[in-house]
Amino acid sequence: MSMFCYQCQETSKNEGCTVVGVCGKTPEVTNLQDLLIYVLKGISIYAEKAKQVGINDAETGLFIAKNLFSTITNVNFDPVYFETKIKEALALREKVKTSFLAAYKEKYGTEFNEELPEMATWYSDNVEDFYKKGEVVGVLATANEDIRSLRELLIYGLKGISAYIEHAFVLDEQNDEIFSFLHKGLAATTDDSLSADDLVGIIMDAGATAVKAMEMLDRANTGTYGHPEPTQINIGVRNRPGILISGHDLKDLEELLEQSKDKGIDVYTHGEMLPANAYPFFKKYDHFVGNYGNSWWEQNREFESFNGPILMTTNCLVPPKASYQDRVYTTGVVGFPGLNHIEDRKPGEQKDFSKIIEHALKCEPPTEIENGTIPGGFARNAVLSVADKVVDAVQSGAINRFVVMAGCEGRHKTRDYYKDMARELPNDTVILTAGCAKYRYNKLDLGDIGGIPRILDAGQCNDSYSLVVIAQKLVEALGVEDINDLPLSYTIAWYEQKAVAVLLALLYLGVKGIRLGPTLPAFISPNVLKVLVEKFDIKPIGTVKDDLEAILAGK
Structure with a gap:
């Protein structure tokens, strides 16, 4: 086995890519990415220790965010890039280590002598060593299947959060608390004393952090460019x-x-x-x-x-x-x-x-492949501006149910499920969407309900926060006690790690009964899946006919 990666929905046989990534990622790049994450964990170990002696450094948080982002599916395929980033990460780790050791000695009057995991101590300036080390520090280095599953779920959530952090940062928005959580989360994946329950708790913290990150990015985008409008x-x-x-x-x-x-x-x-x-x-x-x-x-x-x-x-x-x-x-x-x-x-x-x-x-104009228009711009501000109209439509029965069909698009023919579901949903249902999953159905003419379009597109996967706000406002407006009491169903498509962050955010917010497709993640072990099913009622998508029947029955 020259590589192992199962972070995306299209991973080979829904088990893992072991020869070359379905995405096109080579074994060399996969292993370099694994080593980069390994060193980022080492930085995080020292950053967590440094907090105990009063050092909180946002620089390390931003560095970790940018580099986790570079390992998301379909971002970077360049081995030279990762060779460079590993060198930078090792240098930063030594810098954080030096600062921590000095502060520890000053505070306690003695040298720090605790034994730390290898990712905090391994070092080489030889690129050939990077490739060799990368082969043995990846996903499968954690032997216990369930602990491995939880660690990877946490890491993929952190990758998604990191993407949101990076987008917000370039628009001058940052949150040191979120940066700090990246340290905590990565360090937790190196701690063999943590039980499965401990890791589940930290994963829920990641969901809370994902909500904060999405809120921050929403503030950055709308504060800079205005609120999207229909x-x-x-x-x-x-x-x-x-x-x-x-x-x-x-x-x-x-x-x-x-x-x-x-x-x-x-x-x-x-x-x-x-x-x-x-x-x-x-x-x-x-x-x-x-x-x-x-x-x-x-x-x-x-x-x-x-x-x-x-x-x-x-x-x-x-x-x-x-x-x-x-x-x-x-x-x-x-x-x-x-x-x-x-x-x-x-x-x-x-x-x-x-x-x-x-x-x-110097180029010719684009060749036209289609024409006309499609609707967009139905983020939280646009929908909430007609909240009274929406509530009236629900109370009168004109709108019977909202269906969130957000998330990612992908190659598999099985994703036609979402197009077929959109077509089959009755005329008294409204689809709430964000992300590229909408491309399966956003060019369908599904009409409107009293002027409210039946497809409300909130924007990018990054804009999933809008759907959270809309749901929370509906709870208030309709006078229900819980988000799960709304006439609202979730049929989510996932592909990469930002979708994992969104899923963790929904779970943190207490959303239950989410249908996830087109397949359940390969990185979720049977025992971890059992926990998610028991606690959150997560379920795989089924047939359109069966799922539609259940959705309309509020199940």
Whole structure:
């Protein structure tokens, strides 16, 4: 076995990728990512110790967040990137260690002599050693299946939280308490004294932290770009060269739009960047045309036909075909060998997008693949502005049930379940969605209920906080005691680790009866699954017919 990874929904045979990742990740990159996480755990061990002597360092939290983010599925495939980050992580660990040891001696008057796990002590400056060590410190290094399952569930939740932290940080929002929890969570995965129950408790803390992270990111986005507003988003093209921007980073979009205005080119969103079209701030740019294409997994076809350059700002990169590889640019933590990379912004400056703009001017306009518009912009502010109308519709029976069909898209044909469910839901139901899962059904014409669209799209997977707020306000408005008493069902699609963070957030908020699909996570052991079923009534999706019957019966 040259690698082992089972963090995404599409992992081989729903067991684990052992030869090469289904995502395209090589064994070398997998093992380097495992070693990076291993060293991040070592940093966290010292950071947790340092808290006990009065040292709280946000720098380590931000470093951990950025580097956990780089290991999310479909973010970075570049071994050289991870070699560099491992060196940086080892240097930072030694810095944190030195500060801690000095503070400990000053406080207690003696040297610290506690034996620590190997991830706090292992060191090498030889890249060849990185590859060898990476082969033995991954997922399977934890022998007990249930402890391994809980540790990985926690780590994947921390990866999702880290993505939210990074998006918020570039918009000048941060929370040292959340940074601190990254230390606590990673350090907990190294502590053999923790029982399964102890780990479950920390995982619930991760859910609470995920809620805080989503709230922080929501504040960052809406405070910078305004609240999304109901918008008919163009999905056609114009007859000018274009740049396609994909991923989640709104700051990158802002700077690209500002630098490309009046240059004779257009900018289109793709995938999870679709919701940006509903923010008031971006509507002032007349060369911001709309959305091109669908979700991440169709990019091989859609990037080909776009004809112009593509900017990948976050996760969801599919290894590009040779025919358009020279048109793909990465930025931030995204990377792939041989692609153009736009460096991070320097303090007080914008990123320099001149190269991709110049590239676009030499390209043909996009080939049209569809036309018309699709609705978006139904985040919390938009929905709550018509709360009275929604409540009246519920009380009159015009709306019988809300169904949350949020989360991720993916390649598997089994994901047609969500499209078929959307079609089969009766006309008195409303779908609440966020994330790219909506691409299975957001172009269906499902009509409205008294002017309320039957598909309310709150935005990116990052915008799942809007759905939380809407549910909480419905609890108040309808006078029910508990979120589970609402006429609200959850049928969630998952793919990568931000979806895990959202799931943990929902569990922390006490949501029960979530249907999860298209498969249950391979990293959930039978015993851990039993706990989740008993405590939260988590269940796999079934057939549309059976699930629809249960949903309409409130089960």
